[in-house]
Amino acid sequence: MKHFDVIAIGAGPFNLGFAALAEPLPNLRVAVFEAKDKFVWHPGMMLPGTHLQVPFMADLVTLADPTNRYSFLNYLKTQNRIYPFYIREDFYALRQEYSNYLAWAAEGLDSVRFNHQVLAVSHAEGRYQLSVLTDTGITEFTADKLVLGTGTKPFIPPIVAGSATGRLIHTSDYVFNRDELLATPRERPHVTTVIGSGQSAAEVFLDLLRSLPEDDHLVWATRSERFFPLEYTKLTLEMTSPEYIDHFHALPQSERDRLSSQQKGLYKGINADLINEIHEELYQRSIEQTVNVHLRTGCVAQSIDCSPNGLDVTLLHERTNEQLRFASDHLVMATGYRAEIPSFLEGIKDRVNFLADGRYDVDRNYSIGAFQDIFVQNAELHTHGFTAPDLGMGAYRNSVLLNRITSTTAYQVEERVAFQQFGAASLDCLPTSTSSNV
Incomplete structure (x- = not known):
């Protein structure tokens, strides 16, 4: 039975970024399981000329480690396309080119395994035990920790x-x-x-x-x-920051939900x-x-x-x-997507923290595990705000995850990047108000 320190389930951009940032870390055994037989990213919306809504630096690794070999710029270099991209003078990569980049990274990462459909997960003897359908039948794997990146599903209204x-x-x-x-x-x-x-x-x-x-x-x-x-003005963009996540996560859930309903224009x-x-x-x-x-x-x-x-x-x-x-x-x-709790979690529900309404109870550092050993990618919109699906925050979240998983500072994690402060921060540096009688 093959054992890993971490098994990440789902090979979307966020778990690919996790694998890319995990690759250079010594003594960390990581596997990414994907049910499909090859990498695909929104193939039904690959219209000619469409582009990302975030700059190319929001790739798998750059904002955590600009030297990582799985950067978008390195992909362009390997494809002899970096000079045309430079001459184009456009920070927003075409969607098809970005999809090709993700497929290139998935092919290069030895930890990514396609045709691996997770059927069931249980926990015994201090390890997670996964039953996985592969090309050769059902295979058993074990892991100390799990990262769930199973994505969202197209939503059709019940009407x-x-x-x-x-x-x-x-x-x-x-x-x-x-x-x-x-x-x-x-x-x-x-x-x-x-x-x-x-x-x-x-x-x-x-x-x-x-x-x-x-x-x-x-x-x-x-x-x-x-x-x-x-909404894409600079001070609004500062809300895609660790400070805003801190602020949002500290709010009561009712206030988070109210804010989320008002912030759709931000993403x-x-x-x-x-x-x-x-x-x-x-x-x-x-x-x-x-x-x-x-x-x-x-x-x-x-x-x-x-x-x-x-x-x-x-x-x-x-x-x-x-x-x-x-x-x-x-x-x-064009009715969007909805997150679903995967059926394979049924066997370990007692190890997962849920809110009263059935949604994941995600802690500040992306764990839903009662024992701090199960983490989520892009399943925390209701607890962390609109940064959850943002490609630009993927490298940040993976840095937090890898630091937590390895109990080291594997990657520098910025704590403050915005000029503004969110919440009632102290203004002790200002003079106190005075009054005088005239």
């Missing part, structure tokens, strides 16, 4: 009738269904609807706007009051350039033709049912309480 799913797709599958959406000729103009207001919704909307036949109708509806941009908004690009496309079309495009804000989807003509969609405008009913041939749901 969607089961029979409607044939004409309905999630944005995570958009590229795979794009040809069908755009198929011509048509006996009549089609109606295609996009629901949602984040970056993925905007990218799909613009692609459809540029690609659908001119007489087709395109609907874009969102519950949000506007198609809001991603779920649309790139401002993309919003402008969409408007320019609409404007140019409006010069010589009627634009069959219908943008609706403040509208929540009430029901989506199957009909002979496609899908019957009912939207409710939440401010006016009016209903909008129409038929749509196709529907693209």
Whole structure:
């Protein structure tokens, strides 16, 4: 039975970063298990020209160790692309190129093992015991500690009738269904609807706007009051910092949840350039033709049912309480992702800390283990705030994890990076107020 100090489950960007930063550490035996047979990263949204919303320095390792061989710049150098990237003068890597970089790192890391699906986990004799389905059958492994990076799953709202799913797709599958959406000729103009207001919704909307036949109708509806941009000013960016995580984590859970509901524009908004690009496309079309495009804000989807003509969609405008009913041939749901507790944890639930509502109770340093030996990646939005899914904070979190796991300072961890302070920090350095009688 093969034993490791740490087994990380799931080979997404965060656990790849964990493996890359763990590789040079002596005497640390790490394995990363991934159920798929190869690395994939959002393949259904690999639209031409789309790019990251964070600078390339938010790679697997740079913000923890700029000298690590798995940096994005080193990848470019090995591919003879570093000079073209330099000449391009754009900090935001193309999404396809970043995906290629992640696949390159996964291939180079000996600790990453594909076709390793974790079926069950138990604990005995001071070790975690994992039953893993591999190419050769079920194999047993043991580990002292676990890092869960199982990611999130595409979310389809429960208002969607089961029979409607044939004409309905999630944005995570958009590229795979794009040809069908755009198929011509048509006996009549089609109606295609996009629901949602984040970056993925905007990218799909613009692609459809540029690609659908001119007489087709395109609907874009969102519950949000506007198609809001991603907040990306410098003092707001300082909230992606250790200090803000300290502040957020120290708040009562009810206050964390209230703040999270208000902060979607900090990580779920649309790139401002993309919003402008969409408007320019609409404007140019409006010069010589009627634009069959219908943008609706403040509208929540009430029901989506199957009909002979496609899908019957009912939207409710939440401010006016009016209903909008129409038929749509196709529907693209940009309704985001939800975290799920993996079923393989069932055997060790008594070793996992949960909140009263069933969510993980994640401590400040990313442990959910009652014995400080189980850690999570990007499952702590409700306890650490919007930094959880941020690629730029991945190297920081992995530095914290590796320092904690090894009980050493394997990596320097910044404690203060922001000019501002969060919370009621003392102002003792200022003069005390005085009053005088005139």
